[in-house]
Amino acid sequence: MRKISRSLQFPLVLVALAMMGITACQKNEAGIVIPEVVSPGLNNNGNGNDTIYIGDSKTIRPQLGNVSGTPTYQWLVNGVEKSTDSVFTFKPAERGDYTISFKVYAGNSLSGYYYRIKVLGPWENGFYIVNEGNYPATGELNFYRNGADSIYQNIYGKVNAGKKLGVTSEYGAIYNGQLYIVSKSGPLVVADAYNLLEKGRTAPLPAEGHAFCGIDNSRGLVSTTDGVYVMDLNTLTLTGKVNGITGETGGMLKSDNFVFVLTKNDGVVVLNAADLSINKKVVKASVGFAKSRDGRIWAGEGKNLYAIDGGNLAVQTYPISFDIYDTWGFWNAGSFCASAAENAIYFAQTGQYGGGSNVYKFVPGIDSTLTVPIVKLPADRELYGAGVRYNPTDTTLVITGMKPGYGVNSQENTLFIYNAMTGALKKSIPYTGYFFPAMPVLN
Structure with a gap:
């Protein structure tokens, strides 16, 4: 019997797997009639691959040919x-990669087909936007699904009935499949990054909360206006403070054996990840961090960009023509982010109190990239909060903008998506509400 196998490479954005279908000829050498799967009956794409979300279902109706007698399935x-049955409805309860095998028996013959279906969590194929909320209301989350033309709004309260985030939610990070949400007042909240079901929360933080950084499977750090606290990730309790760091702290980044901490008093303080002792105070920066593909950690202050070697902690300074303002007065995570596709970083030119409309893409060694912004927002929009993040899924820049001014202007929002290589606008999605977007959160 001759076997025919087919294979397909699916686009990486769908994270699909290869598929192999098996069909048979009409008769083998002994004259036995063998059934044939003429079409897999899934999405009419002829390949048996698909991606769906938990809660959705797919009905598979393979079309058969050359069937004799009464087949069984x-x-x-x-x-x-x-x-x-001859038709199968697949409705998964858990995310993951599934192989569905279809077999048809007719007489003494057998034919079949293999399907590959990737099941995503309801909040997986896209990114969150952490919102401060309209003070003194609590913060909330919005969600953008990749390729969509609208935004899911206020999803945390909808998924977790009766539960709220803290007041002025300012920071979010995905670590080991969990979403950590830090608010300036109230608890740090942890939810499953894919279905958003709350996993737990800390007691109200002892000082104004700023950022979270995962260290290993059991430890994390929380920066505040009163130093950096160590958190047990299993019990969600604070177990102490990092020695030697006092006063207001902000952004943090773990890279290999180091943890970089932004402090108001001492600038960039580097900790040893193993015991959280201070290794070095390297440079007086006030905004950061981003890690570029060459392994350097980026921060900035005034008219200087700083690139910190991730191994020996040496600092290289790049002068720029405008000021990088600190974020201590109305703290936010800052716009620094890095490309996954090339050795480049992105950051925004803001005013003393935020805002701004220019985003720069700096490629070390090409000074001209510091003179012309890669993105300039429309005149009726300005940056708010951290404002800019890189999306490695589709090599885009995600930018949150608001209408300048106060009052009713603040409810006019736009999510911008730009090509991160060229700065070309790919999509702009206007939406309404007093959200005050703090930062996009990407996996």
Whole structure:
């Protein structure tokens, strides 16, 4: 019997797997009629691959040819039999990669087909936007699904009935599959990054909360206006403070054996990740961080960009023509982010109290990239909060903008998506509400 196998490479953005379908010829050498899967009956794409979300279902209707007698059927999901009907409806309860095997028996012959379906969590294929909220209301989350033309709004309260974030939610980070949300007042909240179900929360933080940084499977750090606290990730309790760091602290980044901490008093303080002792105070910067592809850690202050070697902690200074204002007065995470596709960083030109409309892409060695912004927002929009983040899924820049001014202007928002290589606008999505977007959060 001759076997025909087919294969396909699916686009990486869908994270799909290869598929192999098996069909048979009409008769083998002994004259036995063998059924044939003419079409896999999934999305009419002819390849048996698909991506769906938890809660969705897919009905698979393979079309058969060359069938004699009364055939019987078998459907297996990851090797476990689920049905003996000719049609199968797949409705998964958990995210993951699934192999669905279809077999058709007719007389003494057998044919089959293999399907590959990736199941995503409801809040997986896209990114969150952490919102401060309209003070003194609590913060909230919005969500943008990649490729969509609208934004899911206020999803945290909808998924977790009766539960709220803290007041002025300013920071979010995904670490080990968990979403950590830090508010300036109230608890740090932890939710599953894919279904958003709350996993737990700390007691109200002892000082104004700023940022979170995961260290390993059991430890994390929380920066505040009163130093940096160590958090047990299993119990969500604060177990002490980092010695030698006092006063207001902000952005943090773990890189290999170091943890970089932004402090108001001492600038960039580098900790040893193993014991959280201070290794070095390297430069007096006030905004950061981003890690470029060459392994350097970037920060800035005034008219200087600083690139810190991730190994020996040496600092290289790049002068620029405008001021990088600190974020201590109305703290936010800052706009620094890095490309995953090339050795480049992005940062915004803001005013003393935030705002601004220019975003720069700096490629070390090409000084002209510091003179012309890669993105300039429309005249009726300005940056708010951290404002800028890089999306490695589709090599884009995600930028949150608001209408300048106060009062009713603050409810006019736009999510901008730009090509991160060229700065070309790909999509702008206006939406309404007093959200005050603090930062986009990408995995």
